[in-house]
Amino acid sequence: MAEQSTKQLTDVVPVPVQAKSDPRADFRLTPATVIVADRDARQVADYLRGVLRPSTGYLLPVVPFAVTPKIELDVTKTAKVGDQGYQLDVTQRGVTIRANTSDGLFAGVQTLRQLLPASIEAKTVQHTRWVVPGGSITDYPRFAERGAMLDVARHFFNPDQVKLYIDQIAQYKINTLHLHLADDQGWRIEIKSWPNLAKYGGSTAVDGDPGGYYTQAQYKDIVAYAASRHITIVPEIDMPSHTNAALASYAELNCDGVAPPLYTGIDVGFSSLCVNKDITYKFLDDVIGELAAMTPGKYIHIGGDEAHSTSPADYQTFENKVLPIVAKHGKFAEGWNEIAKATALPVTAVPQFWDTDGVDDATAAAAARGNKILMSPANKAYIDQQYTPDSPLGLHWAGYVEVKDAYDWDPATTLAGVTQDSQIAGVEAPLWSETIHNSDEIEYLAFPRLAGIAEIGWSPRSTHDWNSYRERLADQGPRWDAEGIDFYRSPQVDWK
Amino acid sequence: MAEQSTKQLTDVVPVPVQAKSDPRADFRLTPATVIVADRDARQVADYLRGVLRPSTGYLLPVVPFAVTPKIELDVTKTAKVGDQGYQLDVTQRGVTIRANTSDGLFAGVQTLRQLLPASIEAKTVQHTRWVVPGGSITDYPRFAERGAMLDVARHFFNPDQVKLYIDQIAQYKINTLHLHLADDQGWRIEIKSWPNLAKYGGSTAVDGDPGGYYTQAQYKDIVAYAASRHITIVPEIDMPSHTNAALASYAELNCDGVAPPLYTGIDVGFSSLCVNKDITYKFLDDVIGELAAMTPGKYIHIGGDEAHSTSPADYQTFENKVLPIVAKHGKFAEGWNEIAKATALPVTAVPQFWDTDGVDDATAAAAARGNKILMSPANKAYIDQQYTPDSPLGLHWAGYVEVKDAYDWDPATTLAGVTQDSQIAGVEAPLWSETIHNSDEIEYLAFPRLAGIAEIGWSPRSTHDWNSYRERLADQGPRWDAEGIDFYRSPQVDWK
Numbered sequence: 001m002a003e004q005s006t007k008q009l010t011d012v013v014p015v016p017v018q019a020k021s022d023p024r025a026d027f028r029l030t031p032a033t034v035i036v037a038d039r040d041a042r043q044v045a046d047y048l049r050g051v052l053r054p055s056t057g058y059l060l061p062v063v064p065f066a067v068t069p070k071i072e073l074d075v076t077k078t079a080k081v082g083d084q085g086y087q088l089d090v091t092q093r094g095v096t097i098r099a100n101t102s103d104g105l106f107a108g109v110q111t112l113r114q115l116l117p118a119s120i121e122a123k124t125v126q127h128t129r130w131v132v133p134g135g136s137i138t139d140y141p142r143f144a145e146r147g148a149m150l151d152v153a154r155h156f157f158n159p160d161q162v163k164l165y166i167d168q169i170a171q172y173k174i175n176t177l178h179l180h181l182a183d184d185q186g187w188r189i190e191i192k193s194w195p196n197l198a199k200y201g202g203s204t205a206v207d208g209d210p211g212g213y214y215t216q217a218q219y220k221d222i223v224a225y226a227a228s229r230h231i232t233i234v235p236e237i238d239m240p241s242h243t244n245a246a247l248a249s250y251a252e253l254n255c256d257g258v259a260p261p262l263y264t265g266i267d268v269g270f271s272s273l274c275v276n277k278d279i280t281y282k283f284l285d286d287v288i289g290e291l292a293a294m295t296p297g298k299y300i301h302i303g304g305d306e307a308h309s310t311s312p313a314d315y316q317t318f319e320n321k322v323l324p325i326v327a328k329h330g331k332f333a334e335g336w337n338e339i340a341k342a343t344a345l346p347v348t349a350v351p352q353f354w355d356t357d358g359v360d361d362a363t364a365a366a367a368a369r370g371n372k373i374l375m376s377p378a379n380k381a382y383i384d385q386q387y388t389p390d391s392p393l394g395l396h397w398a399g400y401v402e403v404k405d406a407y408d409w410d411p412a413t414t415l416a417g418v419t420q421d422s423q424i425a426g427v428e429a430p431l432w433s434e435t436i437h438n439s440d441e442i443e444y445l446a447f448p449r450l451a452g453i454a455e456i457g458w459s460p461r462s463t464h465d466w467n468s469y470r471e472r473l474a475d476q477g478p479r480w481d482a483e484g485i486d487f488y489r490s491p492q493v494d495w496k
Numbered sequence: 497m498a499e500q501s502t503k504q505l506t507d508v509v510p511v512p513v514q515a516k517s518d519p520r521a522d523f524r525l526t527p528a529t530v531i532v533a534d535r536d537a538r539q540v541a542d543y544l545r546g547v548l549r550p551s552t553g554y555l556l557p558v559v560p561f562a563v564t565p566k567i568e569l570d571v572t573k574t575a576k577v578g579d580q581g582y583q584l585d586v587t588q589r590g591v592t593i594r595a596n597t598s599d600g601l602f603a604g605v606q607t608l609r610q611l612l613p614a615s616i617e618a619k620t621v622q623h624t625r626w627v628v629p630g631g632s633i634t635d636y637p638r639f640a641e642r643g644a645m646l647d648v649a650r651h652f653f654n655p656d657q658v659k660l661y662i663d664q665i666a667q668y669k670i671n672t673l674h675l676h677l678a679d680d681q682g683w684r685i686e687i688k689s690w691p692n693l694a695k696y697g698g699s700t701a702v703d704g705d706p707g708g709y710y711t712q713a714q715y716k717d718i719v720a721y722a723a724s725r726h727i728t729i730v731p732e733i734d735m736p737s738h739t740n741a742a743l744a745s746y747a748e749l750n751c752d753g754v755a756p757p758l759y760t761g762i763d764v765g766f767s768s769l770c771v772n773k774d775i776t777y778k779f780l781d782d783v784i785g786e787l788a789a790m791t792p793g794k795y796i797h798i799g800g801d802e803a804h805s806t807s808p809a810d811y812q813t814f815e816n817k818v819l820p821i822v823a824k825h826g827k828f829a830e831g832w833n834e835i836a837k838a839t840a841l842p843v844t845a846v847p848q849f850w851d852t853d854g855v856d857d858a859t860a861a862a863a864a865r866g867n868k869i870l871m872s873p874a875n876k877a878y879i880d881q882q883y884t885p886d887s888p889l890g891l892h893w894a895g896y897v898e899v900k901d902a903y904d905w906d907p908a909t910t911l912a913g914v915t916q917d918s919q920i921a922g923v924e925a926p927l928w929s930e931t932i933h934n935s936d937e938i939e940y941l942a943f944p945r946l947a948g949i950a951e952i953g954w955s956p957r958s959t960h961d962w963n964s965y966r967e968r969l970a971d972q973g974p975r976w977d978a979e980g981i982d983f984y985r986s987p988q989v990d991w992k
Contacts, residue, residue, distance in 0.1 A: 013669065013972060129524060
């Protein structure tokens with residue numbers, strides 16, 4: 001630090017009332033320094049220039065604030081907002097967003113977008129007065145994780161479709177995208193040591209629709225793109241059930257050594273990896289190893305749901321063997337809440353509660369041991385469910401989930417025994433893809449409901465209010481129109 | 497306000513934790529807007545630019561903080577600092593001074609000067625690293641008025657000499673210059689309705705030295721110059737005594753109708769305006785009227801001290817007639833503490849306590865009635881007194897006033913009955929000029945003592961500490977050297 005001052009802030013006559021030194025913040029006057037002053041301050045600025053010029057020899061031009069209206073983004077020590085929050089200050093001269101991290105800045109940028117007219121989202125030049133309301137916002141999330149899940153197994157979505165969804169969800173301060181990469185109907189990620197998984201297991205989809213998979217280069221590109229939107233990818237390989245695509249690709253993974261045919265229906269729970277074969281764990285070590293190596297996030301999701309073809313004892317055996325493989329590759333495990341039954345569940349593992357009845361003893365017991373729970377109650381947070389019986393897309397096994405349903409719940413009253421925010425990792429909105437095939441259909445199911453899940457995960461419980469929310473939601477309509485998002489115009493909202 | 501946003505800060509999904517609107521601060525994005533971001537924020541800034549460009553069509557360049565190191569001076573709503581204080585924040589990127597008024601900014605600028613190396617005061621280019629210590633200062637004065645007085649009657653100082661003194665005292669947040677414009681030895685201000693006052697009454701000085709006076713144009717120029725240094729001029733016409741120059745100029749002002757000769761000695765108390773002549777009040781109405789018309793400050797100083805040739809009854813009569821004349825011309829009266837004896841003293845009048853024994857019943861009674869008292873105890877604040885018996889300049893009728901004496905006192909324990917800061921208008925350091933003739937001699941008596949009086953008037957009592965002060969004072973030495981101030985190098989200070 002060559003720029004250190006030898007002075008203290010109190011080396012002044014008369015001594016100041018209050019001074020707080022920060023030696024790392026010493027400022028050096030240079031020939032490039034300008035004096036910024038508006039009309040009210042101009043006279044003093046000219047005086048200061050007069051004082052400083054003779055000895056420094058610097059030009060020190062006095063420039064008005066008005067010549068440089070600005071949006072300042074500043075990663076700097078920022079009180080109160082933690083590692084994801086931000087402070088946003090708007091004056092006539094500019095907007096300043098301060099945060100302790102670039103994640104926080106990014107969240108603040110999303111707020112700034114929404115403070116501008118909806119036409120800011122247009123793809124062509126609009127002739128509008130781009131005014132931001134004055135004042136200050138201090139903002140930070142209730143829960144560390146606000147997630148979306150995209151099922152790319154039942155139907156495949158190509159990298160551009162995934163990136164589009166990333167851009168869309170980022171607007172609502174979603175910071176996690178869980179990719180459901182493998183299920184009975186398709187295996188969607190290249191595994192170099194088991195190449196048939198993607199090549200053969202990824203070749204079809206529900207209803208015999210075209211399949212597809214991500215090469216490792218494509219997956220890494222998606223991970224990087226998500227990171228540029230401050231979103232962490234959590235890759236899921238569902239197991240031991242939901243594995244028909246893998247079992248069809250490699251006969252040796254089946255207990256009877258016979259590969260089943262590829263599957264394009266929408267039943268669940270019929271498939272299972274062979275719990276008592278060593279090859280199963282060699283396979284998973286390879287798969288999880290390759291996934292972990294190209295996933296910078298700390299979590300690998302190991303599924304674990306609906307293992308109806310696996311006995312409870314075998315399920316225990318299986319999870320107790322898989323969980324250490326995840327740890328071996330330097331990751332923590334996420335899994336559907338069934339994994340809470342594993343006796344070897346480490347406290348770092350995150351069960352994802354997806355049930356609808358608010359009771360799950362194993363998950364509550366895990367929470368009592370210190371595991372954090374991710375909340376995705378299917379009758380609230382599953383955004384693939386139909387809005388109403390008339391919805392052209394979606395299933396309804398968990399019920400109909402209208403916009404108000406997706407908003408009107410509290411993660412801290414969702415599961416008996418999990419009542420403290422500190423027990424909750426966050427919220428996630430899974431979007432299963434049995435009935436959807438393209439971005440328009442993703443959008444129709446995700447919007448507006450994703451925004452509600454995002455708000456539940458971010459905003460303080462004290463702000464929860466349907467009437468306020470539905471008005472703010474109505475404002476999102478023109479934004480989605482400008483962005484080309486084909487959202488569901490729920491009659492519960494007075495759209496603009 | 498055409499730039500109003502139609503949005504609220506809470507029109508955002510997810511709703512922010514905390515928002516405080518300020519509709520007057522709405523910000524408009526324009527083609528001139530820049531996005532300011534350092535390396536840590538660059539990625540988010542580029543993203544924001546990508547969001548904003550398509551619809552606005554603006555360039556929105558992302559510029560690093562570093563390209564525009566700046567000193568920002570901002571008259572804006574600033575908490576805690578009142579109408580004279582300031583907030584000064586120093587980071588590696590710049591210095592920001594905020595204040596509610598330009599007076600506050602100016603005070604902050606004086607602090608900034610002292611935070612730079614002393615060579616910043618040099619008159620030629622210095623090759624130094626101009627580093628300001630990092631951190632924050634919140635600062636505001638203890639008392640509203642911190643004054644200096646210059647006696648231009650006993651010896652005359654020309655406008656340039658007065659301006660030089662203005663520049664010197666401004667550095668210590670002195671905000672008032674009291675000009676003692678008339679005394680027995682000279683009348684120093686042109687009065688157009690009584691032209692002999694200046695022309696004849698101003699023609700000599702103590703010891704028969706050359707006299708002089710300010711034309712009204714010169715006086716106005718001094719007032720304007722002082723204002724540019726955020727200093728208010730308080731003009732004094734001393735009366736009813738200290739008036740020999742006026743009495744010598746106009747015979748009709750004397751009770752016996754005989755003009756006395758001009759006086760060049762240093763006695764006091766021998767002269768008096770004629771209390772019972774109407775012409776006296778016509779004269780004063782004219783003088784105060786012309787003075788008030790060219791004095792934007794709210795105070796006219798009407799002297800009133802040492803009226804040893806005026807009976808107590810006449811003094812009452814006189815002051816009770818003069819005080820309404822000041823009010824008639826839209827001003828408040830300041831006067832030496834003897835004016836507190838006037839039964840018609842308005843509560844807006846400010847007696848200036850100059851006595852040394854800490855007791856003055858009339859002044860204490862005025863304070864009890866609500867008058868604010870200006871503190872200038874002669875044995876502390878009279879910076880014309882000799883430092884020691886060896887001082888080549890100065891008198892010593894109030895004692896010797898070393899640097900420590902001028903600093904080690906408290907306005908709230910100076911006069912019995914005046915113990916609350918709220919009873920005190922401020923402090924003033926009078927510099928009488930019987931023994932001084934030029935700027936060097938002004939400087940020798942004023943520095944360092946003026947800095948001590950300034951600190952007593954500005955800084956909180958809780959900061960009062962001789963050892964801290966003498967160290968900070970030592971730092972002023974090189975500044976004064978650089979400025980060419982011929983200060984007294986008191987042995988009480990370890991000068992640098």
